Amino acid sequence: MxxxxxxxxxxxxxxxxxxxxxxxxxxxxxxxxxxxxxxxxxxxxxxxxxxxxxxxxxxxxxxxxxxxxxxxxxxxxxxxxxxxxxxxxxxxxxxxxxxxxxxxxxxxxxxxxxxxxxxxxxxxxxxxxxxxxxxxxxxxxxxxxxxxxxxxxxxxxxxxxxxxxxxxxxxxxxxxxxxxxxxxxxxxxxxxxxxxxxxxxxxxxxxxxxxxxxxxxxxxxxxxxxxxxxxxxxxxPELLVMDLPFKCATSVRGTVISRHADRVVVDVGRRVVGLEYGPPIPVGVHATKVSVSDEHATVTLDGTAPPRLGSRFDFIPGQIRTTFNLHDRVWIGRGDEIVDCWPVTARGSSQ
Ligand SMILES: Cc1ncc(COP(=O)(O)O)c(C=O)c1O
Missing domain, CATH: 3.20.20.10 (Alanine racemase)
Incomplete structure (x- = not known):
């Protein structure tokens, strides 16, 4: 796939x-x-x-x-x-x-x-x-x-x-x-x-x-x-301090849609990621600040070269339940490969 x-x-x-x-x-x-x-x-x-x-x-x-x-x-x-x-x-x-x-x-x-x-x-x-x-x-x-x-x-x-x-x-x-x-x-x-x-x-x-x-x-x-x-x-992420044998398995994948000397803007806003436990954590860069609006995450970088325009950019969401409830489907990966896609069937089923 x-x-x-x-x-x-x-x-x-x-x-x-x-x-x-x-x-x-x-x-x-x-x-x-x-x-x-x-x-x-x-x-x-x-x-x-x-x-x-x-x-x-x-x-x-x-x-x-x-x-x-x-x-x-x-x-x-x-x-x-x-x-x-x-x-x-x-x-x-x-x-x-x-x-x-x-x-x-x-x-x-x-x-x-x-x-x-x-x-x-x-x-x-x-x-x-x-x-x-x-x-x-x-x-x-x-x-x-x-x-x-x-x-x-x-x-x-x-x-x-x-x-x-x-x-x-x-x-x-x-x-x-x-x-x-x-x-x-x-x-x-x-x-x-x-x-x-x-x-x-x-x-x-x-x-x-x-x-x-x-x-x-x-x-x-x-x-x-x-x-x-x-x-x-x-x-x-907030439970990682508890010395439990579990690792974070979820990410919200975005695209760099605007690139600047000290920051990138990624198409991952609060419409696709739950923020109750803090902003999502960017993967693979050293960020000094992440601010999130409806459709954007602005990631300020600590000296690292900003990823190129159009490149994929992953975040680990702080709040899994809200994040899942914002998506119709979840892509299934193994390592770097996407192997399947499943419906988040009960998304929105709060009744
Ligand atoms: C009644 C009840 N039991 C168990 C859990 C599971 O907790 P956790 O997702 O932190 O493992 C929840 C989560 O909110 C809950 O509301």
Whole structure:
């Protein structure tokens, strides 16, 4: 396949992606834990399928649309690790359960009852993970009492079954004060909730948590059974300080469209690269500054000769999820060669 892809273009180095997936598998091997890769990272079924096998039997999704795209691509086990409360969407979730094993998070009995009603009319059963607020103070039940009450509501609702617990601690960066204590505290909440549920007579086969930033802690913790890490497969530059065995696999490829003595302008603007974690990192040059506008990245160089006009110029994006969501397709490379092109099928599927 021609390497002269039109720019700006999203590119994944499949060699690095596969090495990241293999590195995750060797971290988890013998841990007794399951990996459930979070595919919000790339919304791309062809990448998701290549994360499965070994410790990973199904995927985690953030939205119903993501789950639909994954099931349509043949993935038969999905968790929606997010609250869904409206009847229309819960009907779609129940529809999905005709074709795949579907589990969804909940923090309120109303959502469980609505889901149960939709499941019953279709003759399907869905798993429900009780979402526990462990650190983020976003969704999730706020107390053990609420968790126990929700477990009882789930057990009493036809069409659903209690699958276990989940609690997402968020991205816990190395710079977070009392980091280890905070992560241990989050897992302690999950342990206490699990013990209380078991005490109340419920089975809790799954305790799902963690992202790439808390991977080591979650592997070491005896309560966590399932890990929802996502970005490990493509890696973000800000996580490279964490001494994890993953490398950055994604770039946004541009073209030098204007060349000056001290800077070049590349056709990679904020319409094609996520900036929440800072500007994209230019590859192969020493830059003193990168500023990004809608369609342009202006790269000021530190003495290096500016690349020639019309040459290709790669950036490593800081924020993978937003970057993928800005592209219809991802080009697949191995080293310097482009070998394939896959649709970012669930791009824009936030509903
Ligand atoms: C609920 C949930 N679990 C897991 C993850 C995965 O985290 P990461 O992509 O940092 O590995 C996310 C990411 O935002 C998430 O929202």
């Amino acid at each position: 021609t390497q002269l892809i039109s720019t700006p273009a999203l590119v994944v180095d499949l060699d690095i992606f596969e090495a990241n997936v293999a590195a995750m598998e060797s971290m988890l091997r013998d841990s007794g834990k399951t990996l459930r890769p979070h595919v919000k990272t790339h919304r791309t079924p062809e990448l998701a399928k290549r994360q499965l096998g070994g410790s990973a039997r199904g995927v985690t999704c953030a939205t119903v649309g993501e789950a639909e795209a994954m099931v349509a691509a043949g993935i038969d086990d999905v968790v929606i690790a997010n609250e869904v409360v409206d009847e229309g969407k819960l009907a779609r979730v129940a529809d999905l359960a005709r074709r795949a094993k579907v589990t969804i998070a909940a923090d309120h009995p109303d959502a469980v009852r609505t889901l149960g009603g939709q499941a019953k009319t279709r003759g399907v059963t869905l798993g429900v993970l009780i979402d526990v607020d462990v650190l983020l103070h976003r969704c999730g039940v706020a107390s053990i009492e609420e968790a126990v009450a929700l477990a009882t509501a789930i057990e009493r609702t036809p069409g659903v079954r209690l699958a276990g617990l989940m609690g997402y601690e968020g991205r816990v960066r190395l710079s977070v004060e009392n980091r280890s204590k905070k992560i241990a505290g989050a897992y302690r909440i999950l342990k206490d909730a699990r013990d209380a549920l078991i005490q109340a007579g419920h089975e809790v086969p799954v305790v799902s948590a963690a992202g790439t930033s808390t991977l080591r802690e979650s592997i070491a913790d005896p309560t966590i059974t399932e890990i929802q890490a996502g970005v490990y497969c493509l890696m973000e």
